[in-house]
Structures are given as C-alpha cells and as structure tokens.
Amino acid sequence: MLFPFPRGYRDCELHSWQILTSCDNKLGLQNINGMSTRQASVHAKWIIGQVIGTKMKKTAKVRVTRLVLDPYLLKYYNKRKTYFAHDPLEQCTIGDVVLLKALPEKRSKHVNHELAEIVYKVGQVVDPLTGKRVAGTQYLEPLTESTEDTEVSLKEKLEQLNITASTTPPSAS
Amino acid sequence: MPMKGRFPIRRTLEYLQKGEVVFKKSVNIMTVNYNTHGDLSEGARKFVFFNIPQIQYKNPWVQIMMFKNMTPSPFLRFYLDDGEQVLVDVEGKDHKEIMNHVKTILGKSDKVLEAEALAKMELSNPANFGPKRYFLRECISEVEGQVPHPGFVPLPKEMTGKYRAKLAAASDE
Numbered sequence: 001m002l003f004p005f006p007r008g009y010r011d012c013e014l015h016s017w018q019i020l021t022s023c024d025n026k027l028g029l030q031n032i033n034g035m036s037t038r039q040a041s042v043h044a045k046w047i048i049g050q051v052i053g054t055k056m057k058k059t060a061k062v063r064v065t066r067l068v069l070d071p072y073l074l075k076y077y078n079k080r081k082t083y084f085a086h087d088p089l090e091q092c093t094i095g096d097v098v099l100l101k102a103l104p105e106k107r108s109k110h111v112n113h114e115l116a117e118i119v120y121k122v123g124q125v126v127d128p129l130t131g132k133r134v135a136g137t138q139y140l141e142p143l144t145e146s147t148e149d150t151e152v153s154l155k156e157k158l159e160q161l162n163i164t165a166s167t168t169p170p171s172a173s
Numbered sequence: 174m175p176m177k178g179r180f181p182i183r184r185t186l187e188y189l190q191k192g193e194v195v196f197k198k199s200v201n202i203m204t205v206n207y208n209t210h211g212d213l214s215e216g217a218r219k220f221v222f223f224n225i226p227q228i229q230y231k232n233p234w235v236q237i238m239m240f241k242n243m244t245p246s247p248f249l250r251f252y253l254d255d256g257e258q259v260l261v262d263v264e265g266k267d268h269k270e271i272m273n274h275v276k277t278i279l280g281k282s283d284k285v286l287e288a289e290a291l292a293k294m295e296l297s298n299p300a301n302f303g304p305k306r307y308f309l310r311e312c313i314s315e316v317e318g319q320v321p322h323p324g325f326v327p328l329p330k331e332m333t334g335k336y337r338a339k340l341a342a343a344s345d346e
Contacts, residue, residue: 048202067225075183075184099202128248137210
C-alpha cells in the first residue's frame with residue numbers, strides 16, 4: 001500500500017499546530033520550497049519543569065509535570081515527563097525550576113529544548129512581587145530599606161543630639 | 174465509586190464543563206504559587222481546590238504547575254507565546270475574584286466563545302442524514318412517528334407493494 005503523502009509533504013506544507021517561533025528573526029529565515037517559515041521540532045513551545053540531573057555536558061535533565069484527568073475518578077493527577085535541555089553555560093543545579101524554550105531544529109536525538117530562564121534557583125528564590133530574596137514564607141532581606149546606619153551605637157546618637165540641662169526657664173508662649 | 178471525599182462535586186463532568194475561563198491562544202503555561210497556611214493565601218488555596226480542574230478541562234494544552242510555600246505572598250504567573258510573562262498578585266483575594274480577574278485579562282470573551290460555538294454548530298447540521306460517525310441519524314425511519322423499517326416491524330397490508338399491485342391490476346380489469 002502506498003504511503004498517502006509524497007515524500008516532500010513534510011517539508012513544504014505547514015500543519016495547523018505549528019506556530020512561528022520568535023527566534024526566526026535572530027537565526028534568519030530559510031526558504032523551504034518557497035515557504036519562509038520554520039517548522040518547530042516539538043509541539044510544546046514553552047515548558048516549565050524542575051531540573052533533576054546535570055551530569056551531562058551542557059545539558060540539563062528536566063522533569064515536567066502536566067495535569068492529566070483520570071477518566072474514571074475525574075480527578076487531575078500530575079503526570080511526569082523528562083526532557084533534555086541545552087544549557088550552554090552549565091548554570092543549572094539540581095532542584096531549580098526552569099523555563100525551557102523549544103529549539104527550531106533538533107539539536108541531537110533527544111535534545112529539543114534550550115534553557116530560556118531559571119525561574120526559581122534553589123536556595124536563592126527571589127519573590128517577583130517585591131524583588132527580595134525569600135526562604136519559604138520568610139523574607140531574607142528586610143522589606144523597607146533602613147536609612148539609619150545600624151553600626152552607629154545608641155550612645156553616639158545621644159551625643160549627637162547634644163542634650164544639656166537648660167538654665168533659663170522655658171519662655172511662656 | 175460514587176461521590177467520595179470532600180466536595181466530590183468537583184469530580185463531575187458537569188462541574189468541569191461549567192468552567193468559565195478559556196484562555197487565549199497565546200497562553201502556554203500557568204503557574205500558581207501559594208501557601209498551605211495563612212489567611213492571605215486562603216483565596217489562592219480555594220482557587221486551586223475548586224477552579225484549577227475547571228480551567229485545565231477547558232484548556233487541555235496549557236501546562237499548569239502548582240508551587241507550595243516558596244514565597245511569603247501568593248501569586249499567579251502566566252507565560253505567553255512571545256516570552257511575555259504576566260504576574261497576578263492574589264494575596265487576600267477571594268477565589269471568585271481571582272477567577273473573574275483571570276477571565277478578563279487572559280480569557281476569551283463571551284462574544285468570542287459564542288461565535289466559536291456557533292461556527293461549530295454550523296458544521297454539524299442535524300437535518301442531514303448519514304453514517305453514525307458524522308451525523309445524528311442514518312435514515313428517516315429512525316425518527317419517532319415515521320414509518321419504521323419493515324425489517325423490524327412488518328408494514329400493514331395496505332402499504333405493501335404486492336397488495337398495491339394487486340389493487341391496481343384489479344381496478345384495471
């Protein structure tokens with residue numbers, strides 16, 4: 001039985017689920033049979049996951065969880081999937097929460113994504129609302145910046161105030 | 174296994190289909206950061222408990238991730254197609270307020286949803302007959318009140334072909 005599509009089908013026609021990736025402008029457009037758009041290598045363009053392994057050179061192993069509905073219980077459970085992401089500067093540690101972006105072309109057999117941004121770094125989580133470092137439910141940095149110099153002791157402050165017992169009685173006003 | 178657990182109504186198809194928020198096409202990831210204790214996170218906790226299944230049911234291709242006890246204040250974060258991030262502070266808000274807010278900023282409006290539903294209805298016209306896979310009914314005989322197939326119910330003698338032919342022959346003579 002003949003395969004229904006001609007061999008050139010995948011190269012020249014766009015499927016409905018393919019979205020233009022924003023890195024097209026940076027890498028330059030390739031003209032494939034007259035079409036000036038690139039096919040993405042995977043269906044998922046942006047993914048968030050947790051790093052579980054960094055033993056590979058310039059590659060991070062990321063676990064991504066998606067909510068999947070159990071058909072009988074009708075309840076959502078986390079389903080895990082591991083992805084490999086290209087991390088050129090090796091800046092990921094195990095336990096980081098990381099945002100991955102789909103590469104326009106497969107980098108290798110398993111690597112289809114690259115590291116876009118480390119969202120929450122392990123041990124150095126920054127609260128996006130205030131911009132301060134945070135540990136669990138506590139702030140590590142003070143919220144309001146104090147204008148006083150904390151090293152100056154109370155005694156020196158009192159000396160600066162220069163309080164003396166006044167001899168003249170206070171004038172009645 | 175019928176209605177078991179707290180608020181088992183969350184696990185019914187009718188409840189899931191009643192979800193109001195349908196995200197725009199550009200939304201890829203939704204992240205919820207909330208705390209397990211504390212009054213300020215109460216709205217966020219209720220949002221995760223009641224509304225997240227509805228949102229995931231209506232948007233099966235959006236990745237939803239929950240983070241507990243990472244920052245002191247709860248918030249929502251959306252990652253859009255072009256790399257843009259939307260941060261929504263949720264501290265102290267009620268779960269219904271959060272739902273409405275999310276619907277106004279990133280959900281498809283009622284008009285758009287109605288137009289889409291109308292377009293979907295136009296594709297499937299109940300007046301057409303054909304194979305069960307594509308149409309409602311295969312033959313007019315399936316409709317109540319119409320003449321059924323003689324295979325199921327024998328036709329009355331006056332409607333059979335051979336009786337009518339005999340009548341026609343008798344009237345001719």
